[in-house]
Amino acid sequence: MNWSDAAAGLAEAATNRHSRWRGPVATTPRHEFIPRWWERGPEGWELHDGQSDPEAWQRAAYRDASLVTRVGQWHADRADPGDRPKGRPTSSATLPSLVVQMFQHARIDDDDHVLDVGTGSGYGAALAARRLGNEQVTSVDVDHYLVAAARERLAHAGLNPTVKALDATGDLPFDPDSFDRIVATVAVRKVPASWLTALCSGGRLVTTLAGTSLLVTAEKDPDGGATGRVEWDRAGFMHARSHSDYPPGAENVRTIAKSSDGDEVCVGQYPVVDVANAWDLSSMLELTAPGIEHEYWEHGEERGAIMAHPDGSWVRATSVGDSWPTIHQGGPRRLWHLLDACRSHWLTHGELPVRGAQVFIKPDGTTIIARGDWHVKLS
Structure with missing residues (x-):
């Protein structure tokens, strides 16, 4: 394969x-x-083999x-x-422009040591190592x-950065202040406290919030917390996993x-709105009522949507x-009313407050x- 021209x-x-x-x-x-x-x-899912x-x-x-390189537990x-696979x-x-966008938001300098959270295929680590050198990634x-x-x-590919298998949402086997930059290509509900410990004072982290298109940047404060903002750019990643697969969702509830x-x-x-593709609305709802799953359809003049929670x-x-x-609703909460509250806020104020918001992260990760x-x- 003559890949150089393609690259x-x-x-x-x-x-x-x-x-x-x-x-890179x-x-x-x-x-x-x-x-x-x-x-x-x-x-359903079909396998493609490059060779x-x-x-x-x-x-x-x-x-x-x-x-996509893994579905459920199927590599x-x-x-x-x-x-x-199901x-x-x-x-x-991840699409390369998004990897680059995350690195750009990190404002990586040539001497920085970077923690890449979410190795995946290894391509993002390859780009970082190509630019910074193996020892810094x-x-x-x-x-x-x-x-x-x-x-x-x-x-x-001639690269040898450090690559470790571990649950990045738990304790990290690194000394405090080990990294100048932390860039996560997996999404988290709140920033893990271990990331703040591993980040040096004044260091910068970049991540996305689980279930949203919200991209957060923050710099570590002297007290061990961090302060930043939700950027105006949009980005979305899979949820960070602690195990081999995600826990069961709301499939039975959707049925x-x-x-x-x-x-x-x-x-x-x-x-009726396609919530999953109304990014700001979906993000606002996820922050206030996390874990809702969505379906949407159009058949002729009929439009329909389902929202379900575990x-x-x-x-x-x-x-x-x-x-x-x-509207038909069941269960302990009225999900459509939660959605309507977000839409009412939008109409009343002219926009939703999530994008461009300030972010305050406590040393324990409370965001x-x-x-x-x-x-x-978010806790």
Whole structure:
């Protein structure tokens, strides 16, 4: 495979002309970090093998797109062609422009020591090591197989940063003040206290909040906490895992929501909306009521949505044309009312307060997001 020209094209697409990340993108063989991957097909997840179709491999690896490498507990590397895994994606090779964006938000200087949280395919660690050198880059992931595979692929690319298998949301085996920058390509509900311990005073961390498109940057304060902001840019990553897979979600609750009359039936005051793709609305709702799962559909003039939570709360909203939706709700909470509260805030104030908000992180990781009179505590 003549990958050099393809990598140069990717660098042009993923970086600006004078970016210090253009060289690393242009000289890193991304295809070697993604030999196999999953794509959704008409019958579910389908396996793609690079060696069996080098041209398709090159096209996939050198476009600015994410490639799913693990679904549930199924690694693409270890799968057979007929396998059809179930569950949510649990690891991927992130689109290069987003990796670069996260590094740019970190404001990495040439002498900085960087902790890359979420090794995944190893491609992000490769870019960092290509720019900074092996000694200045440490990458961690909860998945032992991914770590071993990434080490091997990094070595094949002539790189040897430190790569460790560990749960980054727990204690970290690093001395205090070990890193100038921490960049996470996995999302967290609150910033782990161990990250603050490992970050040097004045050091900068970049992460996203789980279930949202909110990108947080913060600098460590002398008291061991950190202060920052929600950036105006959007970014989304898989939730950080502590185990081999995510805990069971609300699939059973969604099944109930599809046909049950529920405990309450009413007429909604706002149209049915595709919450998952209304990024600011989804982010606001996730901060105030985390863990809701969403479905949305359109069939002709009918629009419908389901919201479900593992605690048993659910809602089904349907409408035809421009009519107000019929709302069925059940369980301990009224999820549609929580959504409507977010939409009312938007209409009343002209925007939602989440983007551009201030972020205050206590030494124990408790995270407070505030803007004007609005605030929420993530703990």
